Amino acid sequence: MPKAPTVDDVARAAGVSRQTVSNVLNAPEIVKGSTRERVESAIAELGYRPHSAARMLRTRRSSTIGIHLDPYAGGVSGVVLDRFIHAVTERASARGMRMLVYVARTPEEELDRLAELTERAEIDAVVITGTFHGDPRTGWLSERGVPFVSFGRPWGADDLAEPSHSWVDVDGAAGARAATRHALVTAGPRVGFFGWPAGSGTGDDRERGWREAMADAGAAGPRFEAADGLALARKRMSGAFAEPGALRELDALVCVSDAHAVGAHLAAGDGGRRSLPVFGFDNTPVAEALGLSSIEQSPELVAAAVLDLLMGATGHAVRDRGAPAEHVLVEPRLIVRG
Amino acid sequence: MPKAPTVDDVARAAGVSRQTVSNVLNAPEIVKGSTRERVESAIAELGYRPHSAARMLRTRRSSTIGIHLDPYAGGVSGVVLDRFIHAVTERASARGMRMLVYVARTPEEELDRLAELTERAEIDAVVITGTFHGDPRTGWLSERGVPFVSFGRPWGADDLAEPSHSWVDVDGAAGARAATRHALVTAGPRVGFFGWPAGSGTGDDRERGWREAMADAGAAGPRFEAADGLALARKRMSGAFAEPGALRELDALVCVSDAHAVGAHLAAGDGGRRSLPVFGFDNTPVAEALGLSSIEQSPELVAAAVLDLLMGATGHAVRDRGAPAEHVLVEPRLIVRG
């Protein structure tokens, strides 16, 4: 393995100084055209690439962004986050940034990881996902001045008008509203909602969309709930559908997740109504496989927005804090099937 | 933001020299007990962490491993790789390594990414996934002396006896054999196989397992095939089951993937035989949701094996090449459902 060429090797080959080579790379506009070309061809000739550790050391920037990898929970969802991570990585790459992934089982453990990564200067910024009420991460990051953007709103009093940090989220209420409206038009007025127990932010937001659409239409429908998980959801709805007439008196069901939707769909099938229109959330492969409608979150759009907030619309480095907290609310898209 | 403490700060606080602090961190055994304690408490006191860029620059090691993120194909599988990446990251973290992810749409693009990452010294090693016949990556990496291990065998002449590089894979034939045997015992002798078109390595390997189990039992069954994708699979089997008696004369079906299995399951349902025992591969959430049996690949075991090959059983740095090429074949596990 021949030693990799350094900036000095290039300088010698091009008959200029170190710094000029550095300038060609970092501030080409200040170098005279003819010398720039000479240096560029020397770079190409030698196959030179700047040694990133040296650059990091001097500039005190790692050009790396950290992101947490959620454990595989074995459930139906999860795909959304995987798509999101992929999209963020792609976007980051296009802006000359790298993505470092880390794992942690609890928020506390995540703070440990983050402390290590930031204090060793391995990352310049963080993308956090799945924010929740009283999330310890946001305050911690703000205090230490670590630039970050969250996929998920702060769930505080004033998310929209005066957010405590930059965030991007999908407008769950709008998604549920779209699904509910579609159901009202195509199936009938008795559209139910199948959600998580109250208090989960995301779930409440989606439920609100259903409520609003129903109120607008002057319609009413039952609300069911179950904790996360396909099996639980199926059991819950099997119970509900066992009530005489319950299944017959329902025109459609909007669900808080694809897991819930699949559970409800299977329960409806068991109850002899395989064709009950069911709407899920996340547009996972399972919903696709079973031909269920679902709300597509467009994690690619979220990813693009996250990087815009983190680096500015065209920047090639993380914005230093001091930049105002902004947010982006992505409009989801209803995918109709079945 | 107060300036982060350096090794010099710690040295001063502990009344020793730079190098002694460094030794406490990197070779504690050569430092006298009393001084070590003094230095350790100074480290704790100041909250010192070594600056990774400086260390990288000097040691010429980044302690970082690169891994490719597959694009979200929208299909049923993909979960296996996500679980694998998560597990690798966890294992790497435990050994003091970091994981850097990158994306690429084609193998050629992947080589570009790898060239950049290795030449800038951002990564010490690579984990590649989804190897195939004539994969350009393995040769490229070997030539350049970049340490790597693949999840997926080399698919060459002498994979097992004389592999051209270290690899870990799941024993697909064993998995299919287990499923077939189980089907023969619980369902009947007419066990079919639903595979990919021949030539895909992985698919051929799994099919071989079915063939062997059938031959051992002196049984015979039909073979079907379809390209990847749930919709295609369903259509193919709907066609097959339309033949008079075809569905009745089948006791069970072993499939090359969960997508195939789900397609076959749905087609069987359409044909009036919802209870046809179907066996998938990958144990994805969809199979779980529909109550189909499937073969669990245990990506966590694969991940552990990959890091063992890359770093040695207990090492804390990537083994330099010169280490012999080894391989590990992980035994998959049949998950019976329905």
Place this chain on the structure above:
DNA sequence: GTGCGTGATTTGAACGATCAAACCCAGCCG
């Protein structure tokens, strides 16, 4: 008493880049 070996610690240099300031050289003005 001198020399030697050994374990513990310190010193100087180096890794490869960028920053900050100095330098050089035309061209222009007074």
Place this chain on the structure above:
DNA sequence: CGGCTGGGTTTGATCGTTCAAATCACGCAC
């Protein structure tokens, strides 16, 4: 003709760590 300006380029210092070699302290044998 001296001084000033400013674009283009070079020089020296620096980021924080580890390597390699030097130094130191101490006990022991001759």
